[in-house]
Amino acid sequence: MDAERHETVIIGAGQAGLSVGHHLAKRGREFVILDGSDRIGDNWRSHWDSLRLYSPARYDGLPGMRFPAPGWSFPGKDQVADYLEAYAQRFTLPVRTGTKVRRLSGENGGYAVDTDHGRLLAENVVVATGTFGRGAHIPAFAAQLDPRILQLHSSEYRNEAQLHDGPVLVVGASHSGADVAYEVALRHRTVLCGRETGQIPVRLEARSTRLVIPLLWQLANHVLTTGNPLGRKMRPEVRVHGGPLLRVRAEDLERAGVERVPDRMTGVRDGMPVLGDGRVLEVANVVWCTGFRQDFGWIDLPVIGEDGWPAEHRGVADGFPGLYFSGLSFQRAFSSMLVGGAGRDAEIVAKHIAARERRLHRAEREHRVPAAV
Incomplete structure (x- = not known):
């Protein structure tokens, strides 16, 4: 079975991954978002019943769409889940649910994303798998x-x-x-x-x-x-x-x-x-209530530091062009771990991807043009 090819693959359809997708779509870039859950927002639905956000709804919106609740209310976890689902639908973001990523590796100057439904190749990959990691500590x-x-x-x-x-x-x-x-x-x-x-x-x-x-x-x-x-x-x-x-x-x-x-x-x-x-x-x-351990063992690239966190600056991976992270705890600021902070971090990543693609395509065009006689 041939591998799919995409300009950008985003891993994770939470607030970080959806925000990156929104900013890429605004810039006319091609991408796909993969998520292992059966439904967008399921990660939020799985939290304890009484959980509510710690920031009021007026600060909980993602780029382009306010949170549909009274501004000074504190939304519950199911409201957040439903909002994320509605957000993806409103902006027609290409999300594939029920697709678990098994391995991320480098291939031919780009990246290979192996899932339980096949392999995808991409020039850029954004890891947006959650604020505090996959595994319970x-x-x-x-x-x-x-x-x-x-x-x-x-x-x-x-x-x-x-x-x-x-x-x-x-x-x-x-x-x-x-x-x-x-x-x-x-x-x-x-x-x-x-x-x-x-x-x-x-x-x-x-x-x-x-x-x-x-x-x-x-x-x-x-x-x-x-x-x-x-x-x-x-x-x-x-x-x-x-x-x-x-x-x-x-x-x-x-x-x-x-x-x-x-x-x-x-x-x-x-x-x-x-x-x-x-x-x-x-x-x-x-x-x-001991938090989560960062589990990046599925990333088959030497980008994870001794502290267990990716070596990155504002989401741009060190030494791996085209590899990005979004939604990490304190990625850019304390607000990075809040729903309303996802959009600003995502915009930084999307801008970098768009600029990189312009450079790549310009270099490709210049390479194809015959030298002047």
Whole structure:
């Protein structure tokens, strides 16, 4: 079976991949978007039921289409999923769902994308597989926990009804861990462990915060960037340890009865979790809010650094012309991990692709023109 040929292949039909597609379409470039899910937005649909965005709807739109919700509301995860699906339909973006990418490699100066439905060849490839990677990060010692303890990663947690009767340990104290701990504490004695990540200085949904959010958005977009020392210092902290508490704050956890332990879970003793202070906890459930590991093992190119992240600058891969990334955590700025931040990063990538194609086609034309006599 002959391989398909495309100018650009975009891997991933989330907010990043769709935004790159939109900007390429505006520039008249040819491309296709591949996604392993059965339906656009399924990655969002798979999150826990009560999840809502941490930015109001007026800041959640992708290029060319506002988010269809009241401006100061905070959309739920299913609203986001439906919005992404509607976005692809509105701009007639060429998305192929149910197409899992197995391998990305170099071939004849371009790239080969092997999927479960065949091979595609491309001059450019954009990897837009998600902010925090494909694989759930769970420490190896989790396998030593008593099998009667229910273990769920945050990617598997949907609601409190999944849990066994009895105490809950939530491991990982970034904003997702705080949200889950607050929710399950309504019916369970709950311990939240993990290093402090700080919290934003305002309540997201307070009416007075509407005066502050534009300033926070400017900060996330234009100050906390890879272009200045503050942003460069913050980037590895956010990528490794997660961001500050956003919706649920420390005082909310305290009021809900959550026991906050700043120590990490360090191991297992007699089948039970052990914290950094040596305390052994008798629990019936462990929810791992420990983030995701970057899984780029399917990229058969030496572009991944020792830290597990691609070597790139604003999405342009170092040393691999035509290879791009979009939607990485803190790719260009703190806003890169937010839905509304995807468009700006995608535009940078699309502009680079369009400029590269013009150079390639100009060189090809010049090569074909006979030399003057």
